[in-house]
Amino acid sequence: MARAVTNRRKAIVTVAAWLIAIAIFFPIFWIVVLSFKTEGNAIKDPLEVLTSAWTFDSYATVQERSNYFRHFWNSVILSVGSTVLGLIIAVPAAWAMAFVPGKRTKDVLMWMLSTKMLPPVGVLVPIYLIFRDLGLLDSRIGLVIVLTLINLPIIVWMLYTYFREIPGEILEAARMDGATLRDEIIHVLTPMAVPGIASTLLLNIILAWNEAFWTLNLTAAKAAPLTAFIASYSSPEGLFYAKLSAASTMAIAPILIMGWFSQKQLVRGLTFGAVK
Amino acid sequence: MVVPYPVHSEPERPLMATQHSRAAARLMISPAVLLLLGWMLIPLCMTLYFSFLRYNLLMPGMEEFTGWMNYRFFLTDPAFMDALVNTLLLVGGVLLITTVGGTLLALLLDQPFWGQGIVRIMVIAPFFVMPTVSALVWKNMFMNPVNGLFGHLFQSLGLQPYDFLSQAPLASIIFIVSWQWLPFATLILLTAFQSLDQEQLEAAEMDGAPALARFWYIMLPHLARAITVVVLIQTIFLLSIFAEILVTTGGGPGTASTNLTYLIYMQSLLQFDVGMGSAGGVVAIILANIVAIFLMRMIGKNLDA
Incomplete structure (x- = not known):
């Protein structure tokens, strides 16, 4: 029953x-x-x-008409570039905060988080002017820098929450067994840190790929990633449904697939470890 | 799970090594700190400075100090009140839809059913669609009164086609943004549901507590923290909604769908009024900070736990 x-x-x-x-x-x-x-x-x-x-x-037409792959390539460079650069800066920082925490570690973490709360439009004008004066408008390098900086707090936080879960006792044990610092890093710590770093990489590529404030405001044609390219379909091309759809499908497919693999990390990364 | 800080738990380690590692740690942290400090302070100071200048990019060399004039103009411009109200409606509307909808949906998806994995993948998908794509797709393929799917649907029901984005621009944008963020709320709340103590629920059921009471007295308190996090994080992102407005309505008709972010964008990059745009930026920062303080407290508490 x-x-x-x-x-x-x-x-x-x-x-x-x-x-x-x-x-x-x-x-x-x-x-x-x-x-x-x-x-x-x-x-x-x-x-x-x-x-x-x-x-x-439609797929053929989109490529012929507007050189779709250049924008696709821009998106790849911006998202992967900014994420890798972010990791290079963030891994040592998160590492130090997790393994050698000081009195002010928590304050530093909270302060980093607070920079993420700054509404982008609040600094739009100065960034735009600085970029104009440095000739960085519509350049990939300029956008890589901006995307790195806006996602850096999330990268540090994610890595920190992962690194903090690596038990210190394992290091102890390795040291007892006569492991040198080099052995420790290569054979003990790295294997344990890789999953966390990979998750962080994945989530941040997704975030950077879909970022649509700075990419729309700081690019025109040359460095425009897919977010900006699709926005150019706003009108009147948007009424060509098949082409808009083909462009959109190609723009979201890679990230959709990556996203499905990173559901868990998404929760953790976007809530700064508050929900696991 | 709380992991003890490894270094603190080893008082027997020589002091020298600790001091040495502390110095190394500081060195490892400093690039990240310095970069973020620069990213935050330099533009922030510039925004603050510009906000007291009469500064239009179309009239270079005419900059002069004007005191609070930009703020006076910005805050008394009727467009500001419209934008503020629209921002609140947009943020509030999306929050209401996504948290209530997300809670109910998470509750449903937490039950055992066939095809859980695929359903989960389908539900989470909209979150990964870039804002410009989702806005354009809804605008053209669905809300377009002539060729959109809703148009076809209305026609087949014998109704007049309805031009969503010009008749109800803000509601339409709220709808589009909710579609993007509902998956996020659902995913986080589902994660929270899964950490719920099942025995407690079963015990309550045995004691004859009705489903609604179980939801209200056991599930909801357990979800409180996750809901708070969803609300706060979404608020941060929703205050800065930009692309969805840019590609659908351009803020119009009039100011009907202009939010603060979009208003400031128009003033600074379309009308080249740096001074006014900066004053608006400062106002936006102050508003966002009010939200941020609550969020930081929440997350800070978690850090101690």
């Missing part, structure tokens, strides 16, 4: 959960569908859209 009830309950929950999930996911599904249609078919009735012929034309 009890079993029948749980199964019925499970069936109801399943139906409800799937209906909601499909509703939430539908826009993404729809972009992918439209991206494989001709412009003429993409604006038809939904049912007619689904039954019409499939084609790769």
